[in-house]
Amino acid sequence: MRLAIVGASGAVGHELLSVLEKSNLRYDELRLYASPRSAGTTLECRGKKILVEVMPEGKIDADVILASAGGSISKSQAPIWVEGGAIVIDNSSAFRYDENIPLIVPEINGDVLEQHNWSKGGIVANPNCTTAVAVMALYPIHQKYGIKRAIISTYQATSGAGAKGMSELLEQTKNALENKPVTNEVFAHSIVFNVIPHIDSFQDNGYTKEEMKVAWETRKIMRAPNIKVSCTAVRIPTLRTHSEAITLELEKPAQPNDVRTLLETAPGVEVRDNPAEKLYPMPLTASGKNNVEVGRIRSSQVFDGGIDLFVAGDQLLKGAALNAVQIAEYMQQKGLIK
Ligand SMILES: NC(=O)c1ccc[n+]([C@@H]2O[C@H](COP(=O)([O-])OP(=O)(O)OC[C@H]3O[C@@H](n4cnc5c(N)ncnc54)[C@H](OP(=O)(O)O)[C@@H]3O)[C@@H](O)[C@H]2O)c1
Incomplete structure (x- = not known):
C-alpha cells in the first residue's frame, strides 16, 4: 500500500506522522508533500527520514x-487524485456536506464506509475538529436518551488555525511581556490575554461558519437530522485542545450518575469528573491524549431531565490526525483498502 501525506509539514501533518508511529496501519511506502516553502526538509516516521517533496501537479x-493542505487544495486536487485511483481521506471542509461523501468518526459511523465501492478510489471526509471532539461524548448519550437540542459553547486553541496560529500566540505573548507592540495576522484581534468570539466567516444568520459546521456535522455523523444545535465558537489563548461546555435537552430524562457510568465504557472517552478532587477536563491534561476527556456531568438547571457537561479533546488528534488514521485503519481492517 502506497501512502502519501499532502500538507505533511503543517500542524496536522506533524501529528499524522506521530500517530502513524504508533498505528498498526500497514504500508509499503510513505511519501510526504508540501509547498515549495518546506520542500527539501526531512521529517521522520517509523525510524526513517523522509524527504518532503513539492506537491506535484x-x-x-x-x-x-x-x-491536509487546506480546503482550496483539496477542492481542486482531490478529484484528480481520485481519477488516478487513490482513496483520499480529507481533513478540510471541502467535501463534508456532499451527501455522497461519507463524513466519518469510525467509533460512530464507520459502517457507512462499507456501503461504498472503493475499488476506483474515492473521498472520505474527516470532520471539523470541534465536532469530532463533541460527538465522542454526545453519541453514547444520544443512543441511550435521544438528544433533542444541544447548546454548545467552545473554547478553541490557537492550533485550530494551524501552525501559524500557535506561532502568533507565542510571538504576541513574548511581545506583550516585553512591552513591545503586538500585531495580529491570523486572528481578527490580538489573542494574547483575550478571547475572540469569531472563528471562520460570519453567515447571514449571524452564526459563524465554524458554529454552523458543528450543527451540520453533528447531525450527519450521528445520523440524527432532527437534533437542533446552537453553537458559540470562541478562540482562547491556549496552544492545543478544544474544550466545550454542552447543555443537552433529552427525549428521556437522565441522571448524572447514569451518564457518567455510560461514558465510562464509551470508546475514545475518558471520564474525568471528581470536582472535590479538582478533577475535570482541561487542555492541560487532555493535550496529547487520544481520548476525549468528559466531566462536570450534572443535571441541567434549564431542561428538565437534561444534562450539562464539559469536554476537552486534543483537536489535532481526535479532531484531525488520529481520526484520519483511524479511518484508514478501519478501511484496511475491513479489506476496503490494500
Ligand atoms: N489545525 C487543526 O486543528 C485542524 C483540525 C481539523 C482539520 N484541519 C484542517 O487540516 C488542514 C491543514 O490544517 P493545519 O492546521 O495543519 O494547517 P497548517 O499548519 O497551516 O499546514 C498547512 C500545510 O499545507 C501545506 N500547503 C500549504 N499550501 C500548499 C500548497 N500550495 N501546495 C502544497 N502544500 C501546501 C503547508 O506546507 P508548507 O509548510 O510548505 O507551507 C503545510 O504542510 C486544513 O484544511 C484545516 O482546516 C485542521
Whole structure:
C-alpha cells in the first residue's frame, strides 16, 4: 500500500506522522508533500527520514492520500487524485456536506464506509475538529436518551488555525511581556490575554461558519437530522485542545450518575469528573491524549431531565490526525483498502 501525506509539514501533518508511529496501519511506502516553502526538509516516521517533496501537479502515485493542505487544495486536487485511483481521506471542509461523501468518526459511523465501492478510489471526509471532539461524548448519550437540542459553547486553541496560529500566540505573548507592540495576522484581534468570539466567516444568520459546521456535522455523523444545535465558537489563548461546555435537552430524562457510568465504557472517552478532587477536563491534561476527556456531568438547571457537561479533546488528534488514521485503519481492517 502506497501512502502519501499532502500538507505533511503543517500542524496536522506533524501529528499524522506521530500517530502513524504508533498505528498498526500497514504500508509499503510513505511519501510526504508540501509547498515549495518546506520542500527539501526531512521529517521522520517509523525510524526513517523522509524527504518532503513539492506537491506535484496532477495525479499522485499513491493508494491512500491523507490530505491536509487546506480546503482550496483539496477542492481542486482531490478529484484528480481520485481519477488516478487513490482513496483520499480529507481533513478540510471541502467535501463534508456532499451527501455522497461519507463524513466519518469510525467509533460512530464507520459502517457507512462499507456501503461504498472503493475499488476506483474515492473521498472520505474527516470532520471539523470541534465536532469530532463533541460527538465522542454526545453519541453514547444520544443512543441511550435521544438528544433533542444541544447548546454548545467552545473554547478553541490557537492550533485550530494551524501552525501559524500557535506561532502568533507565542510571538504576541513574548511581545506583550516585553512591552513591545503586538500585531495580529491570523486572528481578527490580538489573542494574547483575550478571547475572540469569531472563528471562520460570519453567515447571514449571524452564526459563524465554524458554529454552523458543528450543527451540520453533528447531525450527519450521528445520523440524527432532527437534533437542533446552537453553537458559540470562541478562540482562547491556549496552544492545543478544544474544550466545550454542552447543555443537552433529552427525549428521556437522565441522571448524572447514569451518564457518567455510560461514558465510562464509551470508546475514545475518558471520564474525568471528581470536582472535590479538582478533577475535570482541561487542555492541560487532555493535550496529547487520544481520548476525549468528559466531566462536570450534572443535571441541567434549564431542561428538565437534561444534562450539562464539559469536554476537552486534543483537536489535532481526535479532531484531525488520529481520526484520519483511524479511518484508514478501519478501511484496511475491513479489506476496503490494500
Ligand atoms: N489545525 C487543526 O486543528 C485542524 C483540525 C481539523 C482539520 N484541519 C484542517 O487540516 C488542514 C491543514 O490544517 P493545519 O492546521 O495543519 O494547517 P497548517 O499548519 O497551516 O499546514 C498547512 C500545510 O499545507 C501545506 N500547503 C500549504 N499550501 C500548499 C500548497 N500550495 N501546495 C502544497 N502544500 C501546501 C503547508 O506546507 P508548507 O509548510 O510548505 O507551507 C503545510 O504542510 C486544513 O484544511 C484545516 O482546516 C485542521
